[in-house]
Amino acid sequence: MAYDGKILARVRDIIAERKNDNVSELNLRRAEVFARIPAVMEIEAEITGLMAGIATAALNKSADAGEYVAQVKAKCEALLERRSELLKAGGYPENYTDEIFDCPLCRDSGYVLGKPCSCLKALYQAEAARELSQMLNISGQCFEAFDLSYYDEIYDPAWHDSPKAMMSCAFNICRDYAADFRPSSVNLLFRGGTGLGKTFLAASIAKVVSEKGFSVVYDTAVSVMEAFELQKFDRGGESAAEIASRIRRYLDCKLLILDDLGTEMTTSFTQSALYSLINGRLLSGGKTIITTNLSEEELRRRYTPQTVSRLEGEYIALNFAGKDIRAIKRERGLK
Ligand SMILES: Nc1ncnc2c1ncn2[C@@H]1O[C@H](COP(=O)(O)OP(=O)(O)O)[C@@H](O)[C@H]1O
Ligand SMILES: [Mg+2]
Ligand SMILES: [Zn+2]
Numbered sequence: 001m002a003y004d005g006k007i008l009a010r011v012r013d014i015i016a017e018r019k020n021d022n023v024s025e026l027n028l029r030r031a032e033v034f035a036r037i038p039a040v041m042e043i044e045a046e047i048t049g050l051m052a053g054i055a056t057a058a059l060n061k062s063a064d065a066g067e068y069v070a071q072v073k074a075k076c077e078a079l080l081e082r083r084s085e086l087l088k089a090g091g092y093p094e095n096y097t098d099e100i101f102d103c104p105l106c107r108d109s110g111y112v113l114g115k116p117c118s119c120l121k122a123l124y125q126a127e128a129a130r131e132l133s134q135m136l137n138i139s140g141q142c143f144e145a146f147d148l149s150y151y152d153e154i155y156d157p158a159w160h161d162s163p164k165a166m167m168s169c170a171f172n173i174c175r176d177y178a179a180d181f182r183p184s185s186v187n188l189l190f191r192g193g194t195g196l197g198k199t200f201l202a203a204s205i206a207k208v209v210s211e212k213g214f215s216v217v218y219d220t221a222v223s224v225m226e227a228f229e230l231q232k233f234d235r236g237g238e239s240a241a242e243i244a245s246r247i248r249r250y251l252d253c254k255l256l257i258l259d260d261l262g263t264e265m266t267t268s269f270t271q272s273a274l275y276s277l278i279n280g281r282l283l284s285g286g287k288t289i290i291t292t293n294l295s296e297e298e299l300r301r302r303y304t305p306q307t308v309s310r311l312e313g314e315y316i317a318l319n320f321a322g323k324d325i326r327a328i329k330r331e332r333g334l335k
Helices: 005-036 038-060 065-089 118-135 163-179 198-211 221-233 240-252 268-284 296-302 305-314 325-334
Strands: 187-191 216-220 255-261 287-292 315-319
Touching (some): 005 118, 005 240, 038 065, 118 198, 118 216, 187 198, 198 255, 198 287, 221 255, 240 268, 268 287, 268 305, 296 305
Parallel strands (some): 187 315, 255 287
């Protein structure tokens, strides 16, 4: 699993904060217990002294170190036993003054033997999902909520099929694509008019693929191009480092959803930025889903031949058909 730097930094902060809270809590507990049962403090001081003795013995490599260690160990156990009794008598759990960990596996470090702990992975997953849901309404837009009744069954000679049959097919392709997402998956190009469910199905895929642990980034073409422009022309606002990390996410994520291609202002700069994004992702192996209202003809007119040839050669096109679902919803609402 590849970790996004920005999300990982946030996850590490969360873990560090937990650790801090646990240290503060422990300090409070110990202060209280030591005030109420001074013998506990004395026992702990004695144990600390004994442990220091072991360290010295180990350093001196004295001949009878083994026996000495065994003796100290027995003494410590007796002292700990005594401490437990005192704590219990005082109404506390017997480990009340021991270190506290949210995750005993990694002792709140996030790593076990240099590898990410399960707690870090779970937190990362949650943060990645939160990040995605800030960009995209994935709560209501999922395969389960996809309603085929919005698409009519009237045969359309232009497509040699009905919108319902086409969209049923598109739905199945998207659902299988999400379920089987892997490095060898294809890239998808969703084509069709406004309000036909392109963003809806892209969001549905994003949700499933993100839940499987892949890094998924969603953004509109307008916002992606704006990031490239900010990087190039440094127009203030977001800091250069933030822009750089945003662009790295567009390039490095396992699945990028580039929504509404064609709504951005097209200049020779955005044309070449789009080419380097599309081509860069083909080279890095990340998968991309592009949605657009533009027809094949319009795509050719607006973008460079290199870009169009990548879109035609490396993307599977799915044509969306039907009537604007926003309008249908409004009508149904009025009835
Ligand atoms: N198959 C569907 N079932 C239920 N709601 C849908 C469906 N397709 C689209 N919608 C809803 O209709 C509206 C327009 O869909 P959207 O995906 O944004 O269209 P597009 O991206 O093609 O312009 C949104 O509110 C969306 O949630
Ligand atoms: Mg859309
Ligand atoms: Zn852990």
